[in-house]
Amino acid sequence: xxxxxxxxxxxxxxxxxxxxxxxxxxxxxxxxxxxxxxxxxxxxxxxxxxxxxxxxxxxxxxxxxxxxxxxxxxxxxxxxxxxxxxxxxxxxxxxxxxxxxxxxxxxxxxxxxxxxxxxxxxxxxxxxxxxxxxxxxxxxxxxxxxxxx
Numbered sequence: 001x002x003x004x005x006x007x008x009x010x011x012x013x014x015x016x017x018x019x020x021x022x023x024x025x026x027x028x029x030x031x032x033x034x035x036x037x038x039x040x041x042x043x044x045x046x047x048x049x050x051x052x053x054x055x056x057x058x059x060x061x062x063x064x065x066x067x068x069x070x071x072x073x074x075x076x077x078x079x080x081x082x083x084x085x086x087x088x089x090x091x092x093x094x095x096x097x098x099x100x101x102x103x104x105x106x107x108x109x110x111x112x113x114x115x116x117x118x119x120x121x122x123x124x125x126x127x128x129x130x131x132x133x134x135x136x137x138x139x140x141x142x143x144x145x146x147x148x149x
Contacts, residue, residue: 021050023144028059028081032142035061042067043135054149061142065134068093070104074147076125080117083141087115087123088132106130117141 016022031047038045043064049057056074062085070093091112099105109130117123117133125131135141 019052021052023049023057025081028079028144029142031059032061032082032140035059035142036063036140039063049144056147058145058147059142060145061140062133062135063140064137066132068096068106068109068130068132070096070106070130071125071127071147072102072104073127074102074149075127076123076131077146077148078121078123078125079144080119080121080123081142081144082119083135084119084139085117085133085135085141087117088112088134089115089125090129090131093130117143 035045035047039061044060044062044066046058046060049059059081068088068091088109089112091109093104093106094108094110096104096106109132112130115123133141
């Protein structure tokens with residue numbers, strides 16, 4: 001008895017499916033060097049990466065304390081790529097100012113919980129929760145953010 005080889009057909013795509021996005025770890029780590037020269041007076045630089053329906057993604061690099069932020073309708077899903085910092089979360093915002101639709105900033109916040117951040121950490125911050133990323137002198141932190149409506 002003679003057997004023929006079994007052939008399995010696997011579809012091959014000439015291009016990625018519509019809407020597919022992939023960020024390689026090495027590319028994201030490269031943003032530390034790419035954004036460092038663009039740090040502004042608030043000790044931050046960022047770059048928008050993609051708008052994906054109800055999601056918006058960006059890469060953020062900080063070399064000092066950020067402002068207190070409140071996002072009225074967006075949640076932040078943060079993935080720390082490099083460096084270290086501290087997330088101050090859920091305190092009382094002092095002197096808040098609306099900076100854009102659904103966005104509030106403030107220079108300081110009283111109270112709250114301090115959460116250390118290091119490379120590899122993932123953080124979800126729900127809408128309307130005051131938060132601030134703090135970075136010690138001489139340190140930096142770079143992270144990927146998915147903003148979710």
